[in-house]
Amino acid sequence: MADYTFYTHPMSRGQIARWALHEAGADYEQVLVDWAARPAGLLAANPLGKVPVVVHHAPEGPRVISECAAICAYLADGTDLAPTDTERADYHRWMFFAAGPLEQAIVARSMGWEVPEGRQAMVGFGSYDRAVAALEGHLADHAYVCGDRFTMADVYVGAQVDWGLSFKSLPERPAFVAYAERLRARAGYGAAKAIDGALIAEAQQRQQQAQAAQQQ
Numbered sequence: 001m002a003d004y005t006f007y008t009h010p011m012s013r014g015q016i017a018r019w020a021l022h023e024a025g026a027d028y029e030q031v032l033v034d035w036a037a038r039p040a041g042l043l044a045a046n047p048l049g050k051v052p053v054v055v056h057h058a059p060e061g062p063r064v065i066s067e068c069a070a071i072c073a074y075l076a077d078g079t080d081l082a083p084t085d086t087e088r089a090d091y092h093r094w095m096f097f098a099a100g101p102l103e104q105a106i107v108a109r110s111m112g113w114e115v116p117e118g119r120q121a122m123v124g125f126g127s128y129d130r131a132v133a134a135l136e137g138h139l140a141d142h143a144y145v146c147g148d149r150f151t152m153a154d155v156y157v158g159a160q161v162d163w164g165l166s167f168k169s170l171p172e173r174p175a176f177v178a179y180a181e182r183l184r185a186r187a188g189y190g191a192a193k194a195i196d197g198a199l200i201a202e203a204q205q206r207q208q209q210a211q212a213a214q215q216q
Contacts, residue, residue: 001029001057002027002028002029002057003026003027003028003056003057004021004026004027004028004029004054004055004056004057005028005029005031005041005054005055005057006018006021006028006029006030006031006052006053006054007030007031007033007039007041007042007045007046007051007052007053007054007055008030008031008032008033008051008052009032009033009035009051010032010195010196010197010199010200010203011200011203012051012052013051013052013068014051014052014196015159015192015193015196016052016068016071016072016155016156016159017052017054017068017071017072018030018052018192018195018196019155019159019188019189019192019193020068020071020072020075020076020152020155020156021054021075021192022187022188022189022191022192023075023081023152023155023186023188024075024076024079024081024152026075028054032199033051041055045064045066046064046066048066050066052066052068052071053065053066054066054071054074054075056074067099068099068156068159069095069096069098069099069156072095072152072153072155072156073095073152075152076151076152079152081150081151081152082151082152083146083151083153087146087147087149087151090138090142090145090146090147090153091145091146091151091152091153092153094135094138094145094153094157095145095152095153095156095157097134097135097157098135098156098157098160099156100124100125101124101125101126101131101134102125102131102132102135102160103160104123104124104125104131105125105126105127105128105131105132106128106160106164106169106170108123108125108128109128109169110169115127132170132171132173135157135161136173136175136176139161139175139176139178139179140174140175143179143182144179144182145157150186154183158179158180158183161176161179161180161183162180162183162184164176165177165180
């Protein structure tokens with residue numbers, strides 16, 4: 001049995017967890033999730049039925065980790081992807097900023113939700129522009145989240161930036177573009193993306209074949 005069981009779907013945040021698994025050099029077995037028939041193992045591990053979920057088959061028993069930021073942090077423990085003492089503040093601050101205020105701001109904008117005037121203090125992100133500017137300011141002065149060294153925080157924050165640039169939910173600011181380019185050059189990023197890209201292509205091909213069969 002592999003050290004980890006990885007429940008995922010290639011067109012989901014599972015791409016973040018797969019990248020983290022590859023950066024950590026983890027031994028894992030994937031379980032691809034069909035949205036129409038979620039496997040019992042996934043539902044037992046996470047009653048929400050969402051992915052990604054990672055089950056660590058530890059000697060003392062299975063450990064279930066959901067939520068991408070938590071998966072990243074868990075996989076980094078005990079490796080050089082974890083922060084040093086001097087890196088811990090930036091590591092935790094920006095990983096949880098990306099998981100909280102930044103994602104809230106992006107989702108609110110994509111949904112067309114407007115924060116009423118005078119109510120910015122009541123939401124976790126203030127405004128989309130303020131959240132984006134905060135991350136941009138940090139990355140303009142740092143090659144990576146914690147400075148000059150890649151850590152697991154860069155998987156989570158970097159995935160948000162990479163996704164945001166690809167789908168236009170983040171502006172193409174020089175700091176974001178340069179940061180994304182550094183991350184895309186990593187072997188772990190390339191290996192993980194190649195797997196999910198192939199799975200997506202296979203799914204699209206099956207869909208096209210099914211549509212063609214229906215038209216005959």
